[in-house]
Amino acid sequence: MTDWGARAAALLGELAEFSGPGPGVTRLPFTPEHRAALDLLSALMQRAGLMVTLDDAGTLVGRLEGEPGRGTLMMGSHQDSVREGGAYDGILGVVLPILALEKLRAEGVAVPVSVEVLAFADEEGVRFPTALVGSRALAGTVDPAVLNMEDAGGTSLRNAMTGFGLSPDRIGALKRNRQDVIGFIETHIEQGPVLERETEALGVVSAICGIERHRIALTGEMGHAGTLPMEGRRDALVGAAAIITEVNRIANATPDLRATVGALAIEPNVVNAVPRAARLTAEFRSSHDETRRTAGDHLHAFARQVADDIGLGLDCERTYQQPVQPCSPDLLKRLVNAVKQAGGKGLVLPSGATHDASAMADLCPVAMLFVRCRDGVSHKPEEYAAPKDLGRAVEALAAVLESMTWA
Numbered sequence: 135m136t137d138w139g140a141r142a143a144a145l146l147g148e149l150a151e152f153s154g155p156g157p158g159v160t161r162l163p164f165t166p167e168h169r170a171a172l173d174l175l176s177a178l179m180q181r182a183g184l185m186v187t188l189d190d191a192g193t194l195v196g197r198l199e200g201e202p203g204r205g206t207l208m209m210g211s212h213q214d215s216v217r218e219g220g221a222y223d224g225i226l227g228v229v230l231p232i233l234a235l236e237k238l239r240a241e242g243v244a245v246p247v248s249v250e251v252l253a254f255a256d257e258e259g260v261r262f263p264t265a266l267v268g269s270r271a272l273a274g275t276v277d278p279a280v281l282n283m284e285d286a287g288g289t290s291l292r293n294a295m296t297g298f299g300l301s302p303d304r305i306g307a308l309k310r311n312r313q314d315v316i317g318f319i320e321t322h323i324e325q326g327p328v329l330e331r332e333t334e335a336l337g338v339v340s341a342i343c344g345i346e347r348h349r350i351a352l353t354g355e356m357g358h359a360g361t362l363p364m365e366g367r368r369d370a371l372v373g374a375a376a377i378i379t380e381v382n383r384i385a386n387a388t389p390d391l392r393a394t395v396g397a398l399a400i401e402p403n404v405v406n407a408v409p410r411a412a413r414l415t416a417e418f419r420s421s422h423d424e425t426r427r428t429a430g431d432h433l434h435a436f437a438r439q440v441a442d443d444i445g446l447g448l449d450c451e452r453t454y455q456q457p458v459q460p461c462s463p464d465l466l467k468r469l470v471n472a473v474k475q476a477g478g479k480g481l482v483l484p485s486g487a488t489h490d491a492s493a494m495a496d497l498c499p500v501a502m503l504f505v506r507c508r509d510g511v512s513h514k515p516e517e518y519a520a521p522k523d524l525g526r527a528v529e530a531l532a533a534v535l536e537s538m539t540w541a
């Protein structure tokens with residue numbers, strides 16, 4: 135009798151080794167670490183009887199043919215991690231469905247529909263200032279301009295993909311025929327505390343939060359910290375500090391709104407010079423799009439006021455947004471039944487993190503299975519999901535696949 139949880143834990147441990155230097159896991163897209171992960175996943179997919187291809191967006195596709203005309207159920211998640219992240223975010227959602235298919239194969243259970251397991255190259259958007267390239271390619275919503283975006287080293291997304299052996303300018307041809315796709319089910323650690331608090335191993339997602347990101351650049355005047363009078367200073371960092379405080383204030387004052395200033399850079403960034411430039415990012419998330427948009431508009435008005443008061447130049451741009459994404463009622467019901475079959479209550483909860491499923495929703499119905507993670511911790515080396523919970527998720531995914539007999 136295979137211990138699927140132990141198997142999953144061992145595989146995720148091996149995959150975690152494919153990382154850049156430093157604590158935790160740093161596996162960015164189109165890197166040697168990415169290639170090593172794809173090699174292991176390809177072998178695992180072949181062992182489960184899947185036909186393996188790599189598409190021009192860098193998505194590894196493992197396909198199991200079902201009965202002609204029955205459509206394709208897609209499963210999967212992202213292979214990339216944040217810097218110094220954990221061993222479960224993303225990659226767990228690639229390994230577990232493969233093991234579910236291997237389990238059904240071992241039990242001689244045929245899945246009537248075709249199934250594809252997808253390992254998307256880049257969901258986090260850490261290396262390049264864009265995200266969800268692989269899932270958007272399948273949905274046909276990729277803006278080709280993103281291929282010109284560059285990483286911190288000046289490598290464009292296009293060149294990174296070409297260097298990985300891909301033909302990125304053919305990314306537009308990856309769009310799938312929506313008639314053929316039954317839906318997309320993403321399995322992911324919860325990255326929050328609810329399942330642990332409810333002592334539930336698994337949960338089913340009701341909706342994925344809406345999210346928007348802003349880029350703010352303030353330009354003032356550099357000066358000697360000792361000789362430039364306080365009167366009349368045009369200190370860019372003082373402007374940034376006022377904006378950061380306001381972002382935090384509105385999020386604390388607004389129900390169902392989370393806001394984060396995650397990145398800040400100043401110039402010249404030395405102890406004895408008044409900063410001439412400050413660049414920061416601000417991110418808003420909510421399960422209500424109106425709440426999020428109002429906060430973003432307020433940010434721009436507030437930044438304008440601060441820049442005028444201090445005499446700073448201001449460049450402020452909403453660089454990214456995606457709406458709240460409700461999950462498919464039919465797939466949600468199948469997942470709830472499968473979780474119950476695997477011994478759970480079938481808890482339903484919203485996702486405060488965004489996922490590839492948000493992008494796949496432009497192609498097909500989507501649903502998500504959450505796996506409990508210790509202390510709700512994620513995007514940190516301490517991220518952890520117990521083998522027992524991994525095993526229950528494999529069982530639930532196998533049950534969903536079996537339920538597709540009546541798709």
Ligand code: HGY
Nearest residue numbers: 257258486487488489
């Ligand atoms: O940002 C997120 O929510 C996801 O982890 N990329």
Ligand code: MN
Nearest residue numbers: 216223258513
């Ligand atoms: Mn993540």
Ligand code: MN
Nearest residue numbers: 223224257489
């Ligand atoms: Mn993720």
